[in-house]
Amino acid sequence: MEDSSSSTKVVAVVGGGLVGALNACFFAKRGFDVELFEAREDIRKAKMVKGRSINLALSHRARQALQHVGMEGKVVSEGIPMHARMIHSLSGKRASIPYGKKGQYILSVDRANLNKQLLTAAETYPNTTMTFDRKLLDWSPETGRMTFARSDGGEEHSRADLIVGCDGAFSAVRKQFLRRSRFTYSQTYIPHGYVELSMPAVRGEFAMEPNFLHIWPRNTFMMIALPNMDKTFTCTLFMPFEEFDKITTEDDAMQFFQKYFSDAVPLIGADALRRDFFLLPGQPMVSVKCSQYHMGDKCVMMGDAAHAVVPFYGQGMNAGFEDCIVFDELMEQLHEDFSAVLPEYTAVRVPDGHAIADLAMYNYVEMRAHVNSRWFLFRKRLDNFLHFLMPTTVIPLYTMVTFTRTRYHRAVERWRWQNKVINCVLLVSAAGAALGAFSFLLRNPPGTSWLGLPTENVWNRLMAIRKP
Template sequence: MEESPGGPSQKKVVAVVGGGLVGALNACFFAKRGFDVELFETREDIRQAKIVRGRSINLALSHRGRQALKHVGMEEKIVSQGIPMHARMIHSLNGKQSPIPYGKKGQAKRENNRLVIYLSSYPVKLMCRVNFVFLRSDGSEEQVEADLIVGCDGAFSAIRKQFLRRSRFNYSQTYIPHGYMELTMPPINGEFAMKPNYLHIWPRNTFMMIALPNLDKTFTCTLFMPFEEFEKITTGDEVIEFFQKYFPDAIPLIGVDALKRDYFRLPAQAMVSVKCSPYHIGSKCVLMGDAAHAVVPFYGQGMNAGFEDCIVFDEIMEQFNEDFSAVLPEYTRVRVPDDHAIADLAMYNYIEMRAHVNSKWFLFRKHIDNLLHFLMPKTIIPLYTMVTFTRTRYHEAVARWHWQDRVINRGLLFSATGALLGGSFLLIKNPPDINKLLVPAEKMWSRLVALRTS
């Protein structure tokens, strides 16, 4: 920190609002830099709670998130509590299972369904059970002063609501017409009911089910489907009839009674995509994580994008010597196009997961892309590899993907055209002898007549 003429300057105070994944990690980034960090959370401290309430959701940790965790010394702590996933496992209607690898050998995502906060490693003051105006337990208001407020309070951010009061703040919120419902697949004889190192997918064109492994040997199965389809099923027998039609191999693994019971335990939940800009107000407030860019879960990048927000902000802090007046506008300039790109990709990937993986053309193109990547690893890089296993900026990955797609499709078209023209030229140059072809045909016809009359 800079020193004033009268001695060392007072540490800047950073107030992080939201103690979830991104808020907790952000607090560690700021504390590592020597700021006084106060973390505000409406829920109780889950490190001390006997029962942690809320929905369980599986999270895929990939390269971007791991790099952010590594920066604050937490990578191995978190990774050790996850399960590596090497490929998608596609379940067809007849029960056949076909793997589709994520990337090159050795590349894998790690699934983790625990909210683990290692704040004890850093001097962070955690204040739980407070709302946005920071009410004390006796009902009086507490005045909090900070040099920077960081909004990490989720898709329905209270901090972002203050941005909406300002002019020239762009904001869009989109609910997709599909909801999701979680079911549990228990262990069989103390072991996983299916192969654990895969993202299991049952693609059914307009809807799908996925299953992710947990450390307790269960699978969390998530059914994604249009709300009107959920609402058509009103009885336990209709649940079983629906699963027998679309997911027959899952029934004995989940259990008939469990399906009838758990399907009606909670209604299908909605999924929202949020885009906004700018991410900052002056030099005093900035949005990160879902508060800035909530995305639907189909690319497994929601948490990773939020974690990458932290490391991108830290890199810009380093670039501009912690001058918030320069850091915040630059963060908005750099990050907005990337976060909007991953929001769009997440929407696209739902279509790919529920429908395209059944397409022979899609599988053929996957093989072509992987082959070209193997032959030209620096020239052709599959989109999934760029997004999941590198820190290529999201919007640059999308632009490169479109370019590669055009080049490969044109190459395939030229190859097919060349093969057709080449075959036609050979036929013209060396026409077949019609008489030789007619003789075997006449013999075959004679045999058929003889068989019919015998």
């Protein structure tokens, strides 16, 4: 499989997952000879698809990338719109928190099905070849020569003008980067894991309202449920490993769910819960940050290989797909000159990769705990109201991240600035109201009223503010 003496540049995409398959479409559309290598078997032919199965939340960034290769309509048609979070309290009460303005939603899509669609789309380009069961062993940053292990134990070689590493959080492409000086890399496992369960359809219909992302927030852990096209829900319990370790028997699992998720137990089914909870142990989640995403003019990393994130902002796939469109935009601006495009891609994308990794960590705390806070709910409503009044001046963080292509690190900067301004205004307003009340009380004897309340009651309430 050595490169022939063709004048067309060869792009090798290492990794046939979501980002790799989409990247193959982008490069093939530009006219490059694309060779895609995947370590696993072709998932379109596999009896069982191995790997992560957490449902995906498709939003604006990914949709823009899919639109660029003519895939948006098909993918969206096979997703389920989720307009809001549905919060399930410990008592069983429900309350919804909209994601954005009316008409804004995220889509619940099936990971494996989307991956299959993207591989098939890449295969339709005549300048694309796909090779499965090929595990990357090594590659040269000087020549672009790659060595792959075959499933039969043999080795195979290939060469490319550009190697695109899309091979996930434990990237084989990235190993070459680690051998170089001044490459900063961090890998962080969070102390929480996850277990997936299934909530079956009831008489052919969804067991709960389908157009919501359901959340059971329990402060230090939570369960979520996303709808599927077959009318089931995929339920995912996120919890510290030390809590998983306490649940060792079927009775333990039932007692735990009856205590914290009692309204979900009859919907999942007691027998299914007892059986499925122990099918797999709690699965780990990792966050990866790198200082640069390219090496010379021969290699670039995208998706989880460059910036694996925990799943709590629903931006892992969206960020990876946006990598593809950002790189394509730079290719257009810099006339497909790899020596100029690759360093510019690193300069543009690294701050955003770090920002979304941090935001994903933050959003776990929001989902499992903050949504129980009255102050959080008040601020959500206030932010949305201010956004309605001043749509270009005040933009909620979730809106910037999910419904625009505002760069992630710019969204964080703007969010922090908005918070400072709004909190300052609230503080000044509260202080003004308190001063007004004190002034009135000092000038009016007991027995009079202020805003319909006896002055004694107003004074007692003001004094209560000082109490911890």
